[in-house]
Amino acid sequence: VPPRASLRPIRPSDLDATVAAIVADDFGDRRDWFEFAMGCQACRMLVAVVDGEVVGTGVATVNGPVAWIGTIWVKRTHRRHGLGTALTDAVIDAATEAGARTFVLTATHRGRPLYERMGFEVQTWYRTMEAPALADTDDASPPSPRVRPFDDSDLPAMLALDRAATGEDRTAVFETLVGPAGTRVLHGADGAVRGFVARAPWGGGATVAPRIDDAMTILDARRRGSSPGKRVRCGILLENEAGAEALE
Numbered sequence: 001v002p003p004r005a006s007l008r009p010i011r012p013s014d015l016d017a018t019v020a021a022i023v024a025d026d027f028g029d030r031r032d033w034f035e036f037a038m039g040c041q042a043c044r045m046l047v048a049v050v051d052g053e054v055v056g057t058g059v060a061t062v063n064g065p066v067a068w069i070g071t072i073w074v075k076r077t078h079r080r081h082g083l084g085t086a087l088t089d090a091v092i093d094a095a096t097e098a099g100a101r102t103f104v105l106t107a108t109h110r111g112r113p114l115y116e117r118m119g120f121e122v123q124t125w126y127r128t129m130e131a132p133a134l135a136d137t138d139d140a141s142p143p144s145p146r147v148r149p150f151d152d153s154d155l156p157a158m159l160a161l162d163r164a165a166t167g168e169d170r171t172a173v174f175e176t177l178v179g180p181a182g183t184r185v186l187h188g189a190d191g192a193v194r195g196f197v198a199r200a201p202w203g204g205g206a207t208v209a210p211r212i213d214d215a216m217t218i219l220d221a222r223r224r225g226s227s228p229g230k231r232v233r234c235g236i237l238l239e240n241e242a243g244a245e246a247l248e
Contacts, residue, residue: 072091
């Protein structure tokens with residue numbers, strides 16, 4: 001840790017000042033995400049403090065043997081002193097203590113050199129596509145009746161689909177995140193859960209379905225449920241060529 005800096009878990013009293021500092025640093029409004037992370041047992045959130053001021057953050061989300069590393073932020077006036085590396089190491093250590101053995105993250109071009117110096121390797125790339133809400137088109141009919149709001153009874157089947165898709169155990173995340181407001185579930189004719197979309201309050205989310213046509217039905221429902229002027233975005237792994245072709 002650089003001189004005068006200390007690393008520790010975030011406290012509720014840190015939240016307002018941390019959010020304000022990140023917004024002032026043009027790093028976005030992270031309040032919703034931080035509130036989620038502070039209340040989710042899968043997350044380990046650390047801050048870097050210098051003279052009583054929060055000048056850095058880092059979060060690990062532990063999904064069984066896999067941990068996602070994110071929100072590595074250092075205030076502009078404290079960069080280039082090793083604080084980003086120290087925060088990344090610290091959240092990795094916290095995730096290791098929680099049982100994680102594989103560490104993944106989504107890097108920006110700016111952050112990539114730091115992570116590669118620490119031993120991370122590029123595994124794949126995302127491409128992001130977007131489309132207008134269908135309320136803006138001639139095809140403004142209602143969403144498919146097969147897509148409905150989440151019910152508590154859906155969770156076990158959703159977790160099974162998610163484990164098959166990701167290899168991760170995201171039970172703690174889903175138990176905190178999913179609900180009727182932001183989660184939609186697709187059912188087959190037999191009533192079985194065939195896919196879902198779980199949206200996060202801070203933006204983004206996960207669309208999981210083994211069959212491309214089911215995934216497209218879920219995304220179609222999102223477009224039909226979006227208000228005029230909105231656009232629906234979808235990130236997809238580069239290797240998923242069939243999914244990208246369907247989106248295009």
